[in-house]
Amino acid sequence: MKLPEIPTDPLNHGQQQSQSASLSAQKISVAYGTHLAVNGVDLDAHGGQIGAIIGANGCGKSTFLRALARLVKPQGGTVILNGHDIAKLPTKRVATQLGILPQSPIAPDGITVFDLVSRGRYPYHRFGSHWSRQDQDAVEHALEVTHMSDFADRSVDQLSGGQRQRAWIALTLAQDTDIVLLDEPTTYLDVAYQLEVLDLLADLNAIDGIIIIMVIHDINLAARYADWILAMKDGTCDTFGTPSEVITPDVIRRVFGMDVRIIQDPESKTPMIIADSRHALGPKREILEKEKL
Amino acid sequence: MLFLCLGCVTLVILSLVSVAIGSRTIPLNEVFHAFSDPADSSVSAAAARLRVPRTILGILAGVALAVAGTLMQGMTRNPLADPSILGLNSGAAFAIVVSMAFFGLNTPKQFIWVALIGSAIAALAVWLLGSMGPSGATILKLTLAGAVVTAMLSSLTSAILLPRIQVISTYRFWQVGGLSGARFALMVPVLPMLIGGLTLALLTIPGINALAMGDELAEGLGSRVKFTRGVAWIAAVLLSAGTTSLAGPIGFVGLVVPHAARLLVGSDYRHILAASAVLGPILLLAADIIGRVLTRPSDVEVGIVTAIIGAPFFIILARGRMLRQV
Amino acid sequence: MNQTNDEKSVALRASFKRAVMVIVSLFILALVLLYIDIIFGDSLYSFTDVMDVIASRAPSGITFVIGELRLPRALTAFACGALFGMAGASFQRLLHNPLASPDIIGITEGANTAAVFGIVVLGISGLELSAFAIVGGLTTAIVVALLTFHHGFAPQRLVLVGIAIGAMLNAIGSWMLIRADQWDIQSASRWLTGSLADSDWTYVIITMITLAIGLIAVMPLSRQLDMLRLGDDVAAGLGVKVGLSRAAIVIIAVLMLSIATSAVGPIAFVSFLAGPIAVRLIHSGSSAIATSGLVGSCLVLGSDVIAQHATGTQFPVGVVTSVIGGPVLVVLMYFSMRKESQL
Numbered sequence: 001m002k003l004p005e006i007p008t009d010p011l012n013h014g015q016q017q018s019q020s021a022s023l024s025a026q027k028i029s030v031a032y033g034t035h036l037a038v039n040g041v042d043l044d045a046h047g048g049q050i051g052a053i054i055g056a057n058g059c060g061k062s063t064f065l066r067a068l069a070r071l072v073k074p075q076g077g078t079v080i081l082n083g084h085d086i087a088k089l090p091t092k093r094v095a096t097q098l099g100i101l102p103q104s105p106i107a108p109d110g111i112t113v114f115d116l117v118s119r120g121r122y123p124y125h126r127f128g129s130h131w132s133r134q135d136q137d138a139v140e141h142a143l144e145v146t147h148m149s150d151f152a153d154r155s156v157d158q159l160s161g162g163q164r165q166r167a168w169i170a171l172t173l174a175q176d177t178d179i180v181l182l183d184e185p186t187t188y189l190d191v192a193y194q195l196e197v198l199d200l201l202a203d204l205n206a207i208d209g210i211i212i213i214m215v216i217h218d219i220n221l222a223a224r225y226a227d228w229i230l231a232m233k234d235g236t237c238d239t240f241g242t243p244s245e246v247i248t249p250d251v252i253r254r255v256f257g258m259d260v261r262i263i264q265d266p267e268s269k270t271p272m273i274i275a276d277s278r279h280a281l282g283p284k285r286e287i288l289e290k291e292k293l
Numbered sequence: 294m295l296f297l298c299l300g301c302v303t304l305v306i307l308s309l310v311s312v313a314i315g316s317r318t319i320p321l322n323e324v325f326h327a328f329s330d331p332a333d334s335s336v337s338a339a340a341a342r343l344r345v346p347r348t349i350l351g352i353l354a355g356v357a358l359a360v361a362g363t364l365m366q367g368m369t370r371n372p373l374a375d376p377s378i379l380g381l382n383s384g385a386a387f388a389i390v391v392s393m394a395f396f397g398l399n400t401p402k403q404f405i406w407v408a409l410i411g412s413a414i415a416a417l418a419v420w421l422l423g424s425m426g427p428s429g430a431t432i433l434k435l436t437l438a439g440a441v442v443t444a445m446l447s448s449l450t451s452a453i454l455l456p457r458i459q460v461i462s463t464y465r466f467w468q469v470g471g472l473s474g475a476r477f478a479l480m481v482p483v484l485p486m487l488i489g490g491l492t493l494a495l496l497t498i499p500g501i502n503a504l505a506m507g508d509e510l511a512e513g514l515g516s517r518v519k520f521t522r523g524v525a526w527i528a529a530v531l532l533s534a535g536t537t538s539l540a541g542p543i544g545f546v547g548l549v550v551p552h553a554a555r556l557l558v559g560s561d562y563r564h565i566l567a568a569s570a571v572l573g574p575i576l577l578l579a580a581d582i583i584g585r586v587l588t589r590p591s592d593v594e595v596g597i598v599t600a601i602i603g604a605p606f607f608i609i610l611a612r613g614r615m616l617r618q619v
Numbered sequence: 620m621n622q623t624n625d626e627k628s629v630a631l632r633a634s635f636k637r638a639v640m641v642i643v644s645l646f647i648l649a650l651v652l653l654y655i656d657i658i659f660g661d662s663l664y665s666f667t668d669v670m671d672v673i674a675s676r677a678p679s680g681i682t683f684v685i686g687e688l689r690l691p692r693a694l695t696a697f698a699c700g701a702l703f704g705m706a707g708a709s710f711q712r713l714l715h716n717p718l719a720s721p722d723i724i725g726i727t728e729g730a731n732t733a734a735v736f737g738i739v740v741l742g743i744s745g746l747e748l749s750a751f752a753i754v755g756g757l758t759t760a761i762v763v764a765l766l767t768f769h770h771g772f773a774p775q776r777l778v779l780v781g782i783a784i785g786a787m788l789n790a791i792g793s794w795m796l797i798r799a800d801q802w803d804i805q806s807a808s809r810w811l812t813g814s815l816a817d818s819d820w821t822y823v824i825i826t827m828i829t830l831a832i833g834l835i836a837v838m839p840l841s842r843q844l845d846m847l848r849l850g851d852d853v854a855a856g857l858g859v860k861v862g863l864s865r866a867a868i869v870i871i872a873v874l875m876l877s878i879a880t881s882a883v884g885p886i887a888f889v890s891f892l893a894g895p896i897a898v899r900l901i902h903s904g905s906s907a908i909a910t911s912g913l914v915g916s917c918l919v920l921g922s923d924v925i926a927q928h929a930t931g932t933q934f935p936v937g938v939v940t941s942v943i944g945g946p947v948l949v950v951l952m953y954f955s956m957r958k959e960s961q962l
Contacts, residue, residue: 069856094858095858100852102856116849123857125842373779434956436778438952441718441723441949444722447789448887448945449945451808451812452942455812465797601791604783605783611776612769612776
């Protein structure tokens with residue numbers, strides 16, 4: 001696969017600092033009312049890797065991601081961002097080190113792409129501070145790497161699904177952080193757009209060394225793009241490891257409750273699941289065909 | 294069944310209490326005497342006879358509003374629907390004020406038709422506005438459309454009223470729903486309207502049951518969605534406009550009762566409708582009695598009491614689980 | 620804005636230029652309306668008359684008419700219009716809903732019912748009544764906010780709770796009106812319609828000070844408001860203290876609204892219409908709070924000119940705003956319902 005050409009980073013953000021950037025979670029528990037959505041999950045992300053969190057609906061993967069981004073307050077455990085307890089850091093300072101893109105965000109009516117992306121610079125501003133050269137460069141860089149420069153003056157409502165998602169990713173990039181968390185960045189996107197968005201994230205990771213952690217539905221895409229995978233079940237960590245460690249018939253059966261075979265993805269050489277189904281079972285089909293006759 | 298019987302017994306007891314209680318409380322035996330002996334001309338007997346139309350109006354209004362609310366909640370699949378929330382009452386009020394101010398109408402009989410037209414138009418406007426857009430008539434949109442239409446009509450109403458002090462004095466009594474003006478002579482012309490509404494309501498019940506599963510599924514099951522909704526809408530307008538022309542705008546009965554009924558008898562609209570028709574008058578008579586007892590010797594109009602009971606109920610619903618996905 | 624962004628930020632510059640143009644034209648329009656409101660009347664005065672009055676060298680007749688009647692009236696109209704517009708727009712933006720103005724979500728009803736209680740039961744008027752209305756509006760806002768809070772904050776729930784509270788308060792208000800005597804009814808209905816007739820310098824001072832405080836407070840918060848419109852999660856991710864900002868915006872908006880209402884009554888639909896009109900004029904994703912304020916001023920001043928001079932009789936300004944605003948409102952609702960991204 002040929003990587004699209006990416007302009008070099010003019011400010012050289014990321015690269016040096018990101019080697020030391022780290023995000024870790026210790027025994028995170030989050031409760032909604034009496035229901036324990038996340039129960040004692042650990043994580044240690046550093047060194048410019050892509051991580052994927054997978055699991056069945058309602059397993060607490062989104063909640064865990066929100067806890068990592070201090071969007072929900074955990075009842076137990078701490079999140080450590082670059083060596084500091086995230087709960088004790090001023091929220092604006094967190095926003096300069098960690099960006100979060102929630103699931104299917106909604107843009108205000110009539111906002112242009114440039115305007116939307118420039119809001120990513122909020123954490124760098126105090127009341128009355130000017131729009132600086134650095135802000136301008138960061139926004140332009142974000143637009144360029146997401147290939148959205150040509151759409152800067154367009155209204156967000158006029159964009160296609162993939163373009164819109166790229167605009168939101170550009171907002172998160174304009175934030176200029178070493179860590180980016182994304183909640184299901186590919187939901188509601190066509191297959192081609194899903195790959196487009198994930199390729200973009202992979203490029204950003206490869207070139208700027210940004211740590212990426214995403215919640216993602218599609219197990220095969222997770223296996224293809226991630227360096228590590230966290231499989232969650234009922235609010236706890238079931239398995240953590242490289243894709244070939246996590247994507248096994250046993251784990252998938254435990255976490256998703258379905259039987260699969262694993263083959264090698266011929267494109268990326270990563271593990272790939274093939275779901276069993278009654279329909280696919282040879283004998284069954286034979287029986288059906290006999291009955292037809 | 295047991296529940297329906299219990300409900301009917303409660304209703305009978307409440308009706309008797311409603312006749313007995315007021316600024317002058319009449320012992321029950323005197324109540325019976327007043328009706329068994331037409332010659333009884335004591336003050337108590339006269340008072341009891343006066344309270345009979347009031348009680349009957351309470352029962353009629355209770356049935357009509359509860360059934361109208363059930364229909365509206367069913368046809369819109371909106372647990373917050375109610376004739377007052379969806380703008381029918383303000384439509385009737387506006388039409389009546391216009392007719393008083395510009396056409397010189399002032400007899401209650403004329404108001405019946407005016408109220409009918411006003412609430413029909415308001416209901417149509419709210420439904421059309423609230424159901425626009427790709428996701429159709431969501432709970433929030435429909436409620437908002439009702440609130441906006443109500444706000445608009447009531448501010449126009451007060452703009453019309455302001456320079457007309459005479460009209461204000463007539464209107465302000467009408468504006469608060471009350472049963473105290475009940476007279477048989479006025480109820481008679483409205484009866485066909487209420488009976489028509491109830492008949493239509495009974496006819497649409499199977500359709501409403503199908504609608505509960507969503508428009509597309511209902512259509513797939515062979516139900517004529519638009520037709521059902523149209524008929525249910527006509528029935529609800531007839532019932533609530535009929536009541537409004539007699540008793541003024543009484544809010545929240547149509548909201549509260551169907552929910553209580555659903556709790557008691559489950560989700561089949563045949564049962565809900567029957568239970569609502571019993572619970573509605575119970576609630577209305579109880580509210581009327583409370584209003585009479587609370588500030589004796591004067592009354593608190595039943596519309597005030599139902600609003601004060603109903604609004605917290607609405608809020609509980611809005612906070613509840615079923616509206617998580619408004 | 621400095622020159623660093625002169626290369627590619629065409630989008631930003633164009634919308635900024637448009638915003639400046641809109642604000643300047645609105646300001647000029649407001650001044651023109653203010654001027655018309657002052658010079659027209661039973662007797663027509665010239666610009667020099669007005670200047671004479673301000674310099675206090677005019678004859679006492681003119682000084683009274685302009686200085687004590689028309690000038691305070693026009694200035695109150697300007698200030699209250701701005702307050703209504705800013706408060707309404709703040710609520711609409713905060714609740715992500717162009718229909719969620721304070722007159723829909725119960726807060727105006729709170730002030731109204733308190734005022735009716737004050738007039739009918741307590742028999743108060745003037746400043747006492749205003750104070751009472753402010754307390755009513757604030758209390759209602761607090762109650763609505765408290766009842767909304769349930770496993771976090773949801774704008775939709777606030778709208779629904781507000782509608783219910785408003786309906787209940789309305790019922791209580793009309794019940795009190797039944798028991799009122801003729802004279803009280805008239806002053807209550809006058810109050811409920813919204814009227815500038817009682818404006819004097821006290822109200823000018825109060826509302827102008829509120830306007831100044833409101834502007835100073837809203838300007839830094841409007842940035843947070845812009846962020847909140849991206850959704851709570853995005854805003855929080857960008858470092859906005861969501862709960863705190865929201866509370867601050869609500870408190871300021873409710874104060875602006877209640878004080879304006881207490882001075883002139885609930886002039887119908889100004890807080891409802893100003894925000895959407897401003898957004899359509901500016902045509903960008905910004906919250907346009909200050910612009911909404913100017914639109915509000917123009918609406919109230921223009922309606923007052925119409926109310927006083929368009930027909931033979933003089934109407935309270937609220938009559939004009941309801942008659943004109945009602946249909947506009949339905950059109951606005953038509954568009955926002957069709958375009959659901961706003962709801």
